[in-house]
Amino acid sequence: MYKVIIALLIMMVALPLLSQHCGSCPGEMMAKNTYSTPSAKQIIPKAKANHWINDDYYVSYEWNKSPKIGTYILMVNVYNKNKKQVNDLIVTADAYMPSMKGSHDTGDKKMQLNKKNQYAIPVYFMMLGDWEIELKFNKANKQIGNAFVKLDIK
Numbered sequence: 122m123y124k125v126i127i128a129l130l131i132m133m134v135a136l137p138l139l140s141q142h143c144g145s146c147p148g149e150m151m152a153k154n155t156y157s158t159p160s161a162k163q164i165i166p167k168a169k170a171n172h173w174i175n176d177d178y179y180v181s182y183e184w185n186k187s188p189k190i191g192t193y194i195l196m197v198n199v200y201n202k203n204k205k206q207v208n209d210l211i212v213t214a215d216a217y218m219p220s221m222k223g224s225h226d227t228g229d230k231k232m233q234l235n236k237k238n239q240y241a242i243p244v245y246f247m248m249l250g251d252w253e254i255e256l257k258f259n260k261a262n263k264q265i266g267n268a269f270v271k272l273d274i275k
């Protein structure tokens with residue numbers, strides 16, 4: 122009896138939280154939430170911070186404006202170990218909500234070089250909450266590193 126009461130209490134707390142977050146979203150959250158994340162995740166701590174993706178390259182990112190609901194441009198600078206900005210990699214971005222994996226993932230989309238030799242891509246945030254963008258760095262058809270941009274849309 123005691124265990125039943127505990128279980129009911131947990132459900133009472135957990136269910137509103139789940140439905141609140143998923144309320145305006147397509148897809149079945151519970152069924153699709155089976156994504157496993159890499160154990161040593163390369164999270165870039167903040168905008169404009171340099172982050173090494175391997176022994177040879179480091180990267181930084183910035184947004185055109187502080188993201189809210191809507192479309193914002195993510196720009197990624199890539200530098201070699203001589204601190205020279207480079208543009209010979211292929212960089213892709215996959216934007217998604219970690220708590221709703223599979224609901225509105227963009228998939229790996231190729232970023233385009235802008236005039237400042239930054240890899241750029243528009244990212245559409247259609248709902249409030251936690252978001253993550255996985256960047257993948259490729260050279261000569263081989264992935265040489267990845268990194269994650271995390272943010273909370275409020």
Ligand SMILES: [Cu+2]
Nearest residue numbers: 146218221248
């Ligand atoms: Cu969502």
